[in-house]
Amino acid sequence: MNEFATSPADLARRFPADFEWGFAASAYQVEGAAAQDGRGASIWDTFSRVPGATINGDTGDVACDHYHRFREDVRLIAELGASAYRFSVSWPRVIPAGTGAVNRRGVDFYDRLVDELLAAGIKPLLNLFHWDLPQALQDRGGFANREIRGWFADYTALVAGALGDRVTDWMTFNEPAVFAFLAHADGIHAPGARDWPTAMRVADNELHAHASAVAAIRAAVPNARIGVAIDVNQVAPATDSDDDVQAAAQWSSARDAWFLDPLFGRGYPSVGLEAHRAAGHLEGVELSTPPSGDLDYLGLNYYRRDTVRARSDRPFDWEVGAASGVELTDMGWHVAPDGLRDVLVDLNREYSAKEIVVSENGAAYRDVVESDGRVHDGDRTAYLARHVSAVGDALAAGVPVTGYMAWSLLDNFEWSFGYSKRFGLVHVDFSTQRRTVKDSGKWYQNLASNGR
Ligand code: FCB
DSSP: OOOOOOOHHHHHTTSOTTOEEEEEOOHHHHOOOTTSTTOOOBHHHHHTTSTTSSGGGOOSSSTTOHHHHHHHHHHHHHHTTOSEEEEEOOHHHHSTTSSSOOOHHHHHHHHHHHHHHHHTTOEEEEEEESSOOBHHHHTTTGGGSTTHHHHHHHHHHHHHHHHTTTOOEEEEEEOHHIIIIIHHTSOSSTTOOOOHHHHHHHHHHHHHHHHHHHHHHHHHOTTOEEEEEEEOOEEEESSSSHHHHHHHHHHHHHHTHHHHHHHTTOOSOHHHHHHHHHTTTTTTOOOOOOOOOOOSOEEEEOOOEEEEEESSSSTTOEEEEOOTTSOBOTTOOBOOHHHHHHHHHHHHHHHOOSOEEEEEEOOOOOOOOOTTSOOOOHHHHHHHHHHHHHHHHHHHTTOOEEEEEEEOSBOOOOGGGGGGSOOOSEEEETTTTEEEEOHHHHHHHHHHHHTO
16 A cells, blocks of 8 residues: 555645746647637647547547636636646647737737736746647747757747736747657657657757747846756656666656756767667758757656666567556556656756746546536545655755646647546536546645635
């Protein structure tokens, strides 16, 4: 049996009074209204229509209908005691063709959302890119085209100009590694490319685009706090054999440090560089040393422990996934709260970020609304309690963690898994859009309000 304290009051006592308890979400996963009020097409509109790309052919056309229900959703965030909400802006909603003409009705939506959040006492944490690139830009090469650095800066300048008088907390990218590698090498996210050199160009351009966006935000919002959300799950070798240990070190360098090292001013990591080169990923790719990230804080998205097993001594000839016989979520992800503590401690030792915000953490389980009208998701409450406790351990060990954003407020469109995976602390009935706070949501409310 697992030992953990679920008492939210006991847990809350381990955090300072100004610790931010929040929720995280993203535009394409919740907004819906995909063809409304002048929104342009995004690469996820296109990709989700490719047969077999998503479970049941699900799309984000309607999602949680948050575009129309944002007032109700902001009320929920407030009722659940959160002091912060991390959301993303849909680039094709505000600039339908990606560059050029601005869609005022799109900008107005975020204007109203920000006002609503502030009126409810919730701090908006605005993320500029959560994977829903305008299709018109993909048609021009997307993130593999170097021009994206300027396109992204212009888009950022528009959003910063429109909302920077009220939004102080900014993020440039969500999980640049997932966008580069899953979407351009593995082909399982939009735009669905399967070409490593393309993925490496995308990664390089993301790092440069990050730097141009930071400059654009700083120019428009003098008091801005700027971060980026990097996904670092714990990486562990499957055994202590030399091949497995080397594979784990190469994977973590080629994937996680590939972004972290440049963001903290060190250029690309040599172990990762060697691994990518040996695997042929850099053929025909010209990498230029990316500028440092100029970060006020680092966002950490953490979900699981990934175990790496070498099939041979060749880089990328690996199996990466959950070890066998371990506790799993409905995603098949290895539940490892101690990994969150360790990742926080390691990141702090390695990079000394000024602050770290846990910008996503959560779990999918097979929730049902039971006959009493409630969702008894004890597994999710346990997951959250153990991970929050791990954050408390990291804090006690001296890591400057200042916030925790649960993924997610609502069950939503989980990318290629469509609506089949539920991550919300609030249940959504997708046929009626009815929201039901799960037991985990009530638990989180206690945690967040005790923490005040
Ligand atoms: C993260 C994504 C987020 C959501 C969670 C479950 O990788 O940033 O959009 O899909 O996983």
